[in-house]
Amino acid sequence: MNIDLSRRGFLKLAGAGVAATSLGAMGFGEAEAAEQAHVRAFKLASTTETRNICTYCSVACGIIMYSKGDLKAGEKAELIHIEGDADHPTNRGTLCPKGSALKDFVRSETRATKPRYRAPGASDWQDISWDEAFDKIARAIKDDRDANFIEKNAEGQTVNRWTTAGFLAASGSTNETAWATYKVVRSLGIVGFDNQARV
Amino acid sequence: MTNAWTDIKNTDLVIVMGGNAAEAHPCGFKWVTEAKATRGARLIVVDPRFTRTASVADYYAPIRPGTDIAFLMGVIRWCIENDKVQWDYVRHYTNAAFLVKEGYGWSEGLFNGYDADKRAYDMSDWEYQIGDDGFALVDPTLQDPRCVWNLLKAHVDVYTPEFVERVTGTPRDRFLHICEAIGECSAPDKVMTSMYALGWTQHAKGAQNIRGMAMLQLILGNIGMRGGGVNALRGHSNIQGLTDLGLMSNLIPGYLSIPRDSEVDFKTYMSTKGNAPLRPGQTSYWQNYRKFMVSFQKAMWGDAATAGNDWAYHYLPKLDVPTYDILRMFDMMARGEVNLYFCQGFNPMLSFPNRAKVTRALSRLKLLVVMDPLQTETAAFWQDHGIYNDVDPASIQTEVIELPTTCFAEDEGATINSGRWLQWHWAGATPPGQARPDTWIMGNLFQRLRELYRTEGGVFPDPIVNLSWDYKDPHEPSAEELAKEMNGRALADLYDPKDPGKLLVPAGAQLSGFGLLRDDGTTMSGCWIFTGSWTQDGNMMARRDNSDPGDAGTFPNWSFSWPANRRILYNRASADLSGKPWDPDRKLIEWDGQQWTGYDVPDIAVTARPEEVMPFIMTNEGTGRLFVRKLMVDGPFPTHMEPFESPVANPLNPKLLGNPAARIFEEDLKQLGTSDAFPFVATSYRLTEHFHFWTKHNRINAALQPEFFVEISEELAAEKGIARGGRVRVWSNRGEVWAKAVVTKRIRPLTCDGKTVHIVGIPLHWGFTGAARKGFGPNSLTPFVGDANIQTPEFKAFLVNIEPAEGEAVS
Numbered sequence A: 001m002n003i004d005l006s007r008r009g010f011l012k013l014a015g016a017g018v019a020a021t022s023l024g025a026m027g028f029g030e031a032e033a034a035e036q037a038h039v040r041a042f043k044l045a046s047t048t049e050t051r052n053i054c055t056y057c058s059v060a061c062g063i064i065m066y067s068k069g070d071l072k073a074g075e076k077a078e079l080i081h082i083e084g085d086a087d088h089p090t091n092r093g094t095l096c097p098k099g100s101a102l103k104d105f106v107r108s109e110t111r112a113t114k115p116r117y118r119a120p121g122a123s124d125w126q127d128i129s130w131d132e133a134f135d136k137i138a139r140a141i142k143d144d145r146d147a148n149f150i151e152k153n154a155e156g157q158t159v160n161r162w163t164t165a166g167f168l169a170a171s172g173s174t175n176e177t178a179w180a181t182y183k184v185v186r187s188l189g190i191v192g193f194d195n196q197a198r199v
Numbered sequence B: 001m002t003n004a005w006t007d008i009k010n011t012d013l014v015i016v017m018g019g020n021a022a023e024a025h026p027c028g029f030k031w032v033t034e035a036k037a038t039r040g041a042r043l044i045v046v047d048p049r050f051t052r053t054a055s056v057a058d059y060y061a062p063i064r065p066g067t068d069i070a071f072l073m074g075v076i077r078w079c080i081e082n083d084k085v086q087w088d089y090v091r092h093y094t095n096a097a098f099l100v101k102e103g104y105g106w107s108e109g110l111f112n113g114y115d116a117d118k119r120a121y122d123m124s125d126w127e128y129q130i131g132d133d134g135f136a137l138v139d140p141t142l143q144d145p146r147c148v149w150n151l152l153k154a155h156v157d158v159y160t161p162e163f164v165e166r167v168t169g170t171p172r173d174r175f176l177h178i179c180e181a182i183g184e185c186s187a188p189d190k191v192m193t194s195m196y197a198l199g200w201t202q203h204a205k206g207a208q209n210i211r212g213m214a215m216l217q218l219i220l221g222n223i224g225m226r227g228g229g230v231n232a233l234r235g236h237s238n239i240q241g242l243t244d245l246g247l248m249s250n251l252i253p254g255y256l257s258i259p260r261d262s263e264v265d266f267k268t269y270m271s272t273k274g275n276a277p278l279r280p281g282q283t284s285y286w287q288n289y290r291k292f293m294v295s296f297q298k299a300m301w302g303d304a305a306t307a308g309n310d311w312a313y314h315y316l317p318k319l320d321v322p323t324y325d326i327l328r329m330f331d332m333m334a335r336g337e338v339n340l341y342f343c344q345g346f347n348p349m350l351s352f353p354n355r356a357k358v359t360r361a362l363s364r365l366k367l368l369v370v371m372d373p374l375q376t377e378t379a380a381f382w383q384d385h386g387i388y389n390d391v392d393p394a395s396i397q398t399e400v401i402e403l404p405t406t407c408f409a410e411d412e413g414a415t416i417n418s419g420r421w422l423q424w425h426w427a428g429a430t431p432p433g434q435a436r437p438d439t440w441i442m443g444n445l446f447q448r449l450r451e452l453y454r455t456e457g458g459v460f461p462d463p464i465v466n467l468s469w470d471y472k473d474p475h476e477p478s479a480e481e482l483a484k485e486m487n488g489r490a491l492a493d494l495y496d497p498k499d500p501g502k503l504l505v506p507a508g509a510q511l512s513g514f515g516l517l518r519d520d521g522t523t524m525s526g527c528w529i530f531t532g533s534w535t536q537d538g539n540m541m542a543r544r545d546n547s548d549p550g551d552a553g554t555f556p557n558w559s560f561s562w563p564a565n566r567r568i569l570y571n572r573a574s575a576d577l578s579g580k581p582w583d584p585d586r587k588l589i590e591w592d593g594q595q596w597t598g599y600d601v602p603d604i605a606v607t608a609r610p611e612e613v614m615p616f617i618m619t620n621e622g623t624g625r626l627f628v629r630k631l632m633v634d635g636p637f638p639t640h641m642e643p644f645e646s647p648v649a650n651p652l653n654p655k656l657l658g659n660p661a662a663r664i665f666e667e668d669l670k671q672l673g674t675s676d677a678f679p680f681v682a683t684s685y686r687l688t689e690h691f692h693f694w695t696k697h698n699r700i701n702a703a704l705q706p707e708f709f710v711e712i713s714e715e716l717a718a719e720k721g722i723a724r725g726g727r728v729r730v731w732s733n734r735g736e737v738w739a740k741a742v743v744t745k746r747i748r749p750l751t752c753d754g755k756t757v758h759i760v761g762i763p764l765h766w767g768f769t770g771a772a773r774k775g776f777g778p779n780s781l782t783p784f785v786g787d788a789n790i791q792t793p794e795f796k797a798f799l800v801n802i803e804p805a806e807g808e809a810v811s
Ligand code: SF4
Pocket: A054, A055, A056, A057, A058, A059, A060, A061, A091, A094, A095, A096, A097, A098, A099, A100, B024, B025, B026, B027, B028
């Protein structure tokens, strides 16, 4: 069964316990009380825990993410640690060299953080707003689809396909993202549609 | 995977061939370690390199890249010759007894009906003889020369141990030792599992490699068993889900297919599905195809899909070719026939073959849109990075828009593991900067587009304006709304067809299983195999009960496994004809006289009588297929084919080029190299410290494996004067890379057809963005050709040359 004790509570207890026993055992007497007052709350004890699944391979190890701030409560949440989920039947708490460094991926310096635009022939990016980006893309889709959509083939059969546009979907994304994507892409008549499963 | 990661603990023998699980799937591989430690299971590895999996194996054999079929057919021949066959299983649960048409035949490496100009077969004779009753003819005694078993025996006859050694380079004694270990698993209480990955798929005959193993597992009686099966170790965290959901040129969610041009209406489309049983009383579950299809159309287009308009059949695009797969699309793109392209979390610059062609193709687009959590090479394909991306930005006219997306830590939803478990996860971090979820991006884009079509009109706006999109916030459908839609719900009150007074499901309720789906428009479901994942009882994918009844390794109440929460596919075959488990210690389900019960959801109707209904309910035969009829374009049995670029000619027929039924475009055919100019066989692979092209963006992983290298044998290094740690240039007929040389004993030269064959190993994790040093990948070198059936590119066997290059040796 799952570990019942809240991990946060457990860590609080464990943290205090370590401080008390080790100092006490060494017989520092009054120093013990003073030192205990200094023991900072264990780093993870004040965090929010979230269950997730490793984003890399299809072993799909269970993970626990520790964040400062509670996303569900509408707060800004900063990820500070990720570890294996001991309750998970597949990985039972362990992670491989990839999974162990997951936090580095989330906080990578080369994450994409703002929409960017590259003009024809340009050698640099420029910033663009989400609104501008959407307007540009929607316009390009509509114009190209209207110009190149094939309603009937040479034999007069209804084919309703659009071959001058293509879409690659991501097998690192959720089913839910995939389904929303599927609906939009197919409704446009796109047939050049694939994901990493092809490769 | 037919089975699950946790099931591997039940096995007696693990054969890792076409994969490197210890390195690429480390935490799943621990279940191999568990089986070794607790059951005394053995691990055998067959691989061109002595991999990290090999280093912990009980037995290892080298093999030349691209010759797995010869090896597997050799094993099958050995098993038949030495009577290592699970006979009861083969007789009843496979199509061994089915009689094949007289016209079918094989000689000189080719099946009957080959047309060299078309590079295609006329497959009409690859079928059963059909009797007057409309069913296939069978000979249960296996005496008839036209029965599948006898055709198989004849087919594998050429694969003697001598032939296997000559083709694969695997020393004969090693091959025979492995045959013996595998043969032991023909006993009903001994089970082998196969773990494979891209080492088998990335060949021009990849699907036939896997068929070879599936056939062997049927002959050994290991499909449906605990600890058995054919287990594809999938790559990305949700590559299973994206496949299940059909985000592929020719697919509709749940393995339904996009129509062809010739299927001019819904009736014609349905008539080509051919799902009638081929033997009396068999399930042939695809007979329900229409229900899944109509429910899908209702999920897509709601009230706009009606019986009157063929359920909006023409809202779907039709295909004039088998697929507009990535190779075809990039070939079209390179010829200027594609204007707009979207990459959502996909980096084709590093993952598609012949990078020079990929760059040329992207340069001809009008607009490229990249949505990704990372800054990818694809988004920056127009940037000059010296030798690492040698382009002139000024000459590239493509407009590029890069949109930042969230990653797993910042979004919610389900991903499907290799064992088909749909596991829900929750968001726990605020996205960086302006990054937004893909659902928000698709929602916003779709709202804009729909508005344009509503206000301006345009070509065939119907499927766009009528797309079902009734989400609370149309700009950002929630994960819950989308998941419920995939599961499906009743659109009207559903009554029991056998008892019309009995209400099964009220209108609006979530469905609990795909057995409830209807073909009259009263149900909707985006993906029928997911039905049961979000029911009236809530989100089954979020279940976290990790108890394991009977210690069977099934964990039935942890998340949800498709289909129907079944953990081991074909589990009916784990019991004998009368319904008793072949091995009482490996019980999964059994017949209790009235119904099937056990540790897993039965893969058969619960009251289907054991002697009547055969276990393979998805096939028309009710059995597994040793002979696959005309369901694969390159043959009903696997036959040895050389890679498109090979150091030796095909001994079955030296005139054959690669897979004779694989498509190759004119330009790419011309770019194939030959062994006189490119004498060495190269193969691509992954490292445990990296995941594709993602982790080079992480400081830790970039520090663990900072630099691109290639791996060669000491013999090849000596022959070419390459120093340990020295810089080398590796080139093919399509491109060149520079790398550090890792000179190793892990790769040894092989002898094939009397020739020494050297192998060059090329890992795939470097590019020109991220935290690691800039480098290259194998795709700068690989040929632009794919598997005959599914077009997966041939990354695992191609030809290169190698020489020392300027630069300092660092060891
Ligand atoms: S931790 Fe390693 S083994 Fe587990 S899912 Fe992630 S990449 Fe795969």
